[in-house]
Amino acid sequence: MRRVDELREQTVWKSDPHTQVKHLVYRHYLQCWMGKILQTFPEATIVDAFAGPGVYTDGPPGSPIVVAKTFLEHTAYRRFNKLNLVCLEERTDRVEELRRQFAKLSPSPQLNISVQAPGVFAEQPRLSTLAHRGRAETPVLWLIDPFDLKSAPFSLIRRCLAGPRDEVLFTLFTNELHRFCQRENFDKTMTPYFGGTHWQSAVPERRGRREAFATAYQQGLKDQELFTGGFGIKVSNQSARYHLVLATHSEAGLKCWAPVTWKLDHYSGQGASAETAGALSLFDEASVVDRLDVALRAYAGTAQRWETLSSQAARLNHMDKHLRQVLDKLAAQGLAFRVDPVRARTAWPEGCTVRFYAPEDVADEAS
Known part of the structure; x- marks a missing residue:
């Protein structure tokens, strides 16, 4: 049976390697998100908008169970406030199976699981009401992993981000976009999916079209005006099968996201397959930091606080360790100098101020 037929016809289907990588991303991100959010706010919500049956025929848990188990097994669980887990699935048979899977978990007074009656993502306004529970400021993380392009247009994704603490983790079908973008009339699907015609800029790209x-x-x-990050989910060492895209109102979301991507891809933080996720490589000591290097050099002639530099690194999907790595390199070239504090136990402590110089400044001094 073809994969597409299996997904359409069966209640439960077999897992695949790239799904396990996706769930690994979920788990790592949820570890950080829960650790921060559930110890700061009285309650928060995670919405799994395409929940599925909660299990695969070969045993691995589906995404709703991954979320629940990450919560129950978290090292900070005893300090957590309330988490609402809202699950939506279109098919009745899969809703019933999902409820059976949840029934196998140990109950927790801090975890409120709500499996909705069969429904579709187009009911987003109702889901949003359930998620926010009458308070727009309630943190809500939306997991949106649809089966096709038409089920999750950009207009609905944007609605999921209406609240000030809403976040979305979305599966973007870049392989399908790459394959079908030049088919006649496919623009009628592409434009709503992207929320505009800016997708057309990627079409001329040949080798890097998925990433484009x-x-x-x-x-x-x-x-x-959202912060965003992306990560390619690959099959073997080929191009990305799809991308996971994070959208958040807060830079704190990026501070959780970057460590996930670099944990799974030590070299570039951009993508991984089941074979490479978390694997060490010959390039581990030379992580790609070119964009961060260029960004810091642009500060020549100014002094910048650590907070500004850390923010810049996060926006480029880098962690503070990468920032320190680039600062070490620039300092060795005379292009970066810590001006405050005068004394510190490490070269680039949090809260420090760094002055940047241009190469010509150093050349003038040497002449």
Whole structure:
């Protein structure tokens, strides 16, 4: 049976390697998100908008169970406030199976599980009401992993981000976009999916078209004044099968996201397959930090606080360890100098101020 037929016809289906990588991303991000949010706010919500049956025929848990188990097994669980887990699934048979899977878990007074009656993501306004529980400021993380392009248009994604503490983790089907973007009339699907025609900028790209579509989608989110990150889920060492895209109102979301991507891809933080996720490589000591290097050099002639530099690093999907790595390199070239504090136990402590110089400044001094 073809994979597409299996997903359409069966209640439960077999897992695949790239799904396990996706769930690994979920778990790592949830570890950080829960650790921060559930110890700060009295309650928060996670919405799994395409929940599925909660299990695969070969045993691995589905995404709703991954969320619940991450909560129950978290090292900070005893300090957590309330988490609402809202699950939506279209098919009755899968809703029933999902409820059976949840019934196998140990109950917790801090975890409120709500499996909705069969429904579709187009009911987003109702889901949002359930998620926010009458308070727009309630933190809500939306997991949106649809089966096709038409089920999750950009207009609905944007609605999921209406609250000030809403976040979305979205599966972007970059392989399908790459394959079908030039088919006749496919623009009628593409434009609603992207929320505009900016997807067309990716079409001329040949070898890097999948990544170009991910960049275009993220640009649409940035145009909404959102912070965003992406990660390619690959099959073996081939191009990305799809991308996971994070959208958040807070830079704190990026501070959780970057460590996840670099944990799974030590070299570039951009993508992984089941074979490479978390694996060490020959390049581990030379992580790609070119964009961060360019960004810091642009500060030549100014002094910048650590907070500004850390923010810049996060926006480029880098962690503070990468920031320190680049600062070490620039300092060795005479292009970065810590001016405050005068004394410190480490070269680049949090809260420090760094002055940057241009190469010509150093050349003039040497002549």
